[in-house]
Amino acid sequence: MIVQGLAFYMFAAILVASAVMVISARNPVHSVLFLILSFFNAAGLFILIGAEFVAMILVIVYVGAVAVLFLFVVMMLDIDFRALRSGLLRYLPIGGTVGLILLVELAVVLGAWAVAPEATTGVAAPLPPPEITNTRAIGQLIYTQYVYLFQASGLILFIAMIGAIVLTLREREGVRRQNITRQVSRRREEVVAVRKVPTRGGV
Amino acid sequence: MVEFWNGYAWPTIWIVIQIVAIIVPLLVAVAYLTYAERKVLAAMQLRQGPNLVGPFGLLQPFADGLKLFAKETVIPSGANRVVFVAAPMMTFFLGLVAWAVIPFGEGIVLANINVGVLYLFAISSLGVYGIIMAGWASNSKYAFLGGLRSAAQMVSYEVSIGLVIITVLLCVGSLNLTDVVLAQRTVWFFIPLFPMFVVFFISALAETNRAPFDLPEGESELVGGYNVEYSSMTFALFFLGEYANMILMSAMTVILFLGGWLPPLDVPPLNWIPGPIWFALKIALVLFFFLWVRATVPRYRYDQLMRLGWKVFLPFSLVWVLLTAGVLIAFDWLPK
Numbered sequence: 001m002i003v004q005g006l007a008f009y010m011f012a013a014i015l016v017a018s019a020v021m022v023i024s025a026r027n028p029v030h031s032v033l034f035l036i037l038s039f040f041n042a043a044g045l046f047i048l049i050g051a052e053f054v055a056m057i058l059v060i061v062y063v064g065a066v067a068v069l070f071l072f073v074v075m076m077l078d079i080d081f082r083a084l085r086s087g088l089l090r091y092l093p094i095g096g097t098v099g100l101i102l103l104v105e106l107a108v109v110l111g112a113w114a115v116a117p118e119a120t121t122g123v124a125a126p127l128p129p130p131e132i133t134n135t136r137a138i139g140q141l142i143y144t145q146y147v148y149l150f151q152a153s154g155l156i157l158f159i160a161m162i163g164a165i166v167l168t169l170r171e172r173e174g175v176r177r178q179n180i181t182r183q184v185s186r187r188r189e190e191v192v193a194v195r196k197v198p199t200r201g202g203v
Numbered sequence: 204m205v206e207f208w209n210g211y212a213w214p215t216i217w218i219v220i221q222i223v224a225i226i227v228p229l230l231v232a233v234a235y236l237t238y239a240e241r242k243v244l245a246a247m248q249l250r251q252g253p254n255l256v257g258p259f260g261l262l263q264p265f266a267d268g269l270k271l272f273a274k275e276t277v278i279p280s281g282a283n284r285v286v287f288v289a290a291p292m293m294t295f296f297l298g299l300v301a302w303a304v305i306p307f308g309e310g311i312v313l314a315n316i317n318v319g320v321l322y323l324f325a326i327s328s329l330g331v332y333g334i335i336m337a338g339w340a341s342n343s344k345y346a347f348l349g350g351l352r353s354a355a356q357m358v359s360y361e362v363s364i365g366l367v368i369i370t371v372l373l374c375v376g377s378l379n380l381t382d383v384v385l386a387q388r389t390v391w392f393f394i395p396l397f398p399m400f401v402v403f404f405i406s407a408l409a410e411t412n413r414a415p416f417d418l419p420e421g422e423s424e425l426v427g428g429y430n431v432e433y434s435s436m437t438f439a440l441f442f443l444g445e446y447a448n449m450i451l452m453s454a455m456t457v458i459l460f461l462g463g464w465l466p467p468l469d470v471p472p473l474n475w476i477p478g479p480i481w482f483a484l485k486i487a488l489v490l491f492f493f494l495w496v497r498a499t500v501p502r503y504r505y506d507q508l509m510r511l512g513w514k515v516f517l518p519f520s521l522v523w524v525l526l527t528a529g530v531l532i533a534f535d536w537l538p539k
Contacts, residue, residue, distance in 0.1 A: 029339060033286070036332070056321035064328030065358060068335070072354050075339045099437070133317045135378055178506070
């Protein structure tokens with residue numbers, strides 16, 4: 001138990017510290033790197049509560065894909081770091097308000113479980129027996145009880161993806177594209193003409 | 204005191220011993236992979252290869268290592284020091300840490316976790332960070348271009364690797380690597396899933412930035428790409444990490460498709476040979492294919508690389524996932 005406790009405090013402390021660094025680091029690239037560190041420690045916390053599937057998916061999706069693209073974009077931005085710092089006081093009220101609202105909502109949600117314990121059974125499916133691995137348990141839940149919600153969220157993501165593509169797609173004139181099928185199906189007779197060239201005569 | 208020893212100290216020491224027992228042979232294998240690469244390339248190009256240091260040049264990797272070790276570490280003045288030094292360490296670390304879940308034989312595994320396949324996939328998807336951090340921190344155009352290329356390339360090919368892994372998992376019914384190998388007792392998966400095997404192997408080449416997909420290094424246009432500013436041990440760590448990743452991807456290929464530690468036929472004398480030796484032999488075979496490809500295939504152009512990943516492999520592996528699932532359902536072959 002002591003080892004688990006120590007591991008929890010280590011992950012939690014690094015998570016909170018790196019989350020603070022995300023918003024306070026001067027350099028945006030450092031911010032993203034700290035964000036990655038905090039994802040990692042969140043994954044560690046998931047493993048400690050026995051949710052190894054969620055932990056691995058967190059690392060694969062957020063660290064392996066989302067944060068890479070984030071880093072990609074942030075690295076290419078040409079940012080004046082001093083200009084970035086100067087707006088801090090101006091944006092603090094807005095950011096603070098949003099943060100406060102989120103905190104209150106979180107407290108309300110968690111508080112509701114304590115105030116009305118029957119609410120928990122209403123929102124959560126019954127826990128699977130412990131001998132089933134949690135990958136199997138999640139699969140059985142989202143493809144049976146929550147299949148419509150799961151498919152609906154999939155559709156929403158799909159539409160969001162199409163929307164992003166439509167918004168960024170622009171047809172440019174005069175771009176030469178490689179058509180591999182046409183290239184491969186070209187025959188020698190179509191493209192090469194053998195001429196008899198008279199000496200000093202030219203074609 | 205006895206309780207402390209039995210409860211904490213001894214398990215820790217035992218784990219450290221196991222880790223050393225995995226990492227030391229791995230590093231020796233990395234050293235000799237560089238030697239094998241030079242010898243194989245030389246043989247394919249009708250040359251001698253390294254043959255002066257030690258018998259048959261066998262001590263060449265150690266001479267190279269010593270040379271790199273003795274050189275000066277140069278950090279460019281415009282570089283971001285912390286990230287610059289952290290990048291090669293990260294690459295090397297990720298190359299080693301994935302080996303924790305690889306089963307070398309029945310029960311011979313450091314951490315037999317339930318989500319072993321996902322763990323491997325997660326670690327291999329992190330490999331891009333070492334390169335992208337190196338490219339950015341070097342503060343050099345070539346390194347930056349190399350880092351960007353690598354990021355786009357690895358993210359693209361991960362998608363098809365993920366779908367290939369799903370196909371295999373459909374046939375296994377478990378995410379545990381030992382189960383994946385044991386499910387291949389009757390037939391190795393590269394026979395029923397041969398197209399997926401090919402897709403996985405090519406994606407593995409792209410994921411490890413090997414020829415013909417070595418655009419992040421692209422010495423003909425990027426003078427070495429992301430590692431152009433690195434010298435001495437920082438360069439050596441990149442090198443070691445890259446080769447450790449090659450061995451890792453070969454091990455993944457062997458586990459997913461070539462039956463892991465299982466002998467080809469379960470008859471004597473083939474099954475007298477212990478599992479780890481079969482495993483090592485199969486890894487060596489896949490690695491030979493890596494080197495063979497490097498010696499024969501010219502480098503892809505960047506747009507062709509992206510086309511292959513997104514327009515060929517992604518739809519193809521998606522269709523195979525559906526097909527495999529359909530066949531398994533239709534014949535009621537789904538693993539319980």
